[in-house]
Amino acid sequence: MTTEFSRPHVAYFGYKNGELAVENVAISAIAAKYGTPFYVYSAAAVRERVAKLRAALDGLDIQICYAVKANNNLSLLSLLVNEGCGMDIVSDGEMQRALTAGAPAGKIVFSGVGKTDEEIAAALNAGVHQLNVESIEELDAISRVAGKIGKVATVVLRVNPDVDALTHPKITTGTSKNKFGIAYADAVNTYAAAAARKEINMVGIAVHIGSQITDVAPFRQTFERLAQLTQAIRAKGLTISRLDLGGGLGVSYDGSAGIDVIAYAQTIRETLGDSGCALTIEPGRFIIAEAGALVAKVLYGKNQGNVKFSIVDAAMNDLMRPALYDALHPVWPVREPAADAEALPVHLVGPVCESSDTFGEFDHLPALERGDLVMLGVAGAYGATMSSTYNARPLIQEVLVEGDSFRLVRRQWTVEDALALERDL
Structure with a gap:
């Protein structure tokens, strides 16, 4: 059989002169210089996503704080700082x-359900914009730490609105079954109690209902509840x-539509535009996912009964999402297939000793041979940042492309680097 092979559906990734390129740089050129596997990012794609979101939000008093957990590479963070973004963090390391x-x-903005006393002190000493607080005991800890170091903590209360975002169960965060936030019914009383503490400057409320949301309806429901809660807090005479x-703005992994940011922004205007409050959003995946890809090299092919496997040099420790979330990333051969090339269904797998070390089954790829390069798309978010050294494999390298130039922005973390942490203790 023959088939029309799919083409990258994300901006700044496409075939040029018979092979995949990022902006104006051939993938093969990067592989030749640095070897495989590696993550590659398009600076132009990152800037375009920020610009798209900012244009949609025009006229609102709103700050974009990039969710660092999505991808914490220093070069990408610097790029986003230069684009005017703030940062949403969940640990001292991210700060x-x-x-x-x-x-x-x-x-x-310092979010997170389990801040340590040391992290709280570090955040207060650094002068962060706010601490998003998720429990009464956390308020107690902040009061204690702030009093000890002579600071007043600016605090926003994260509320659990009990809204189901209808996304993957492992990335849903806004229902009563999740560990996040103060129960909606307890929010006003908790806010009032926190505002009465001399070590606390209580200034607002926060929500986050999950990740990879492509329908604005759950956002509207959440923001309407937030508007009601704001009125109830003011009715108590509180500021x-x-x-x-x-955050949670979803992207496309298969070429279908991601979230409509125009509709998302309009939802904010209609529900909270007249709230009289400064607004913050915390997108991560939306900004960085489609701007990144994972490139791997085919090591071996094998048949197991009627199943064809292609074994590549990237693995689940490099890209955890398929094993963790059953995610399916689009895959494209770096060498452009001939128009009459035959598509052969294949399982693309890695070398790690786990059956979960698979990137999925694909029916649109040409025959892959040893040494061929493949690119897994939409891998900029929760890829490198979740990578590990399982099987004593080195942490993966990262490359940033800008126009017709590219540079290494994280070198490969070698086995020798790992051994050095355990020697001569």
């Missing part, structure tokens, strides 16, 4: 990365000046 990348502390709307 140090954001500060190192040049993010002003006053544009950093509220900030609303943190979280």
Whole structure:
């Protein structure tokens, strides 16, 4: 059989002169210089996503705080700082990365359900914009730490709106079954109690209902509940000046439509545009996912009964999403297939000793041979940042492309680097 092979559906990735390129750089040129596997990012794609979101939100008093957990590469963070983005962080490590990348502390939001006393102190000493608080005991800890170091903590209360975003169960965060936030019914009383503490400057409320959401309906339901809660807090004579709307904006992994950011922005205008509060959103995946890809080399092919396998040099430790979330990333051969090439269904798998070390079954690829390069698309988010050294494999290298130039932005973390952590202790 023959088939029309799919083409990359993401901006700045496409075939030029018979092979895949990122912007104006051939994938094969990067592989020749640095070897495989590697992540590659398009700077232009990142800038375009920020610009697209900012244009949709025009006229709103709103700050974009990039969710660092999606991809914390310093070069990418610096690029986003230069685009005017703040940072949403969930650990001291992410805070140090954001500060190192040049993010002003006053544009950093510290989220997360389990901040340690040391992290709280570090955030207060750094002067972050706000701490998003998720439990009464966390408020107690912040009060204690702030009092000890002579600081007043600016706090926003994260509320669980009990809204099902209808996304993957492992990335749903806004229902009563999830560990995140203060129960909606308890929010007003908790806000009032927190505002009464002398070590706390209570300024607002926050929500986050999940990730990879492509329908605006759950956002509208959430923001309507947020508007009601804002009114209830003010009815108690309390001050509220900030609303943190979280992130979760979904992207396309298969060429279908991702979230409509125009409709998303209009939803914010209609529900919270007259709230009188400064707004924050925390997109991560939306900005970086489609701007990145994972490139791997075919090591071997084999048949197991009627099943064809192609074994590549990237593995589940390099890209965890397929094993963790059953995610299916689009795959394209780096060498452009001939128009009459035969499509052969194949399982694309890695070398790690786990059956879960698979990137999926694909029916649109040509015959792959040893040494061929393949690219797994839409891998900029939760790819490199979730990578590990399982099977004592080195952490993967990362490359940034800008126009017709490219550079290494994370070198390969070698086995020797790992051994050095355990020697001569």
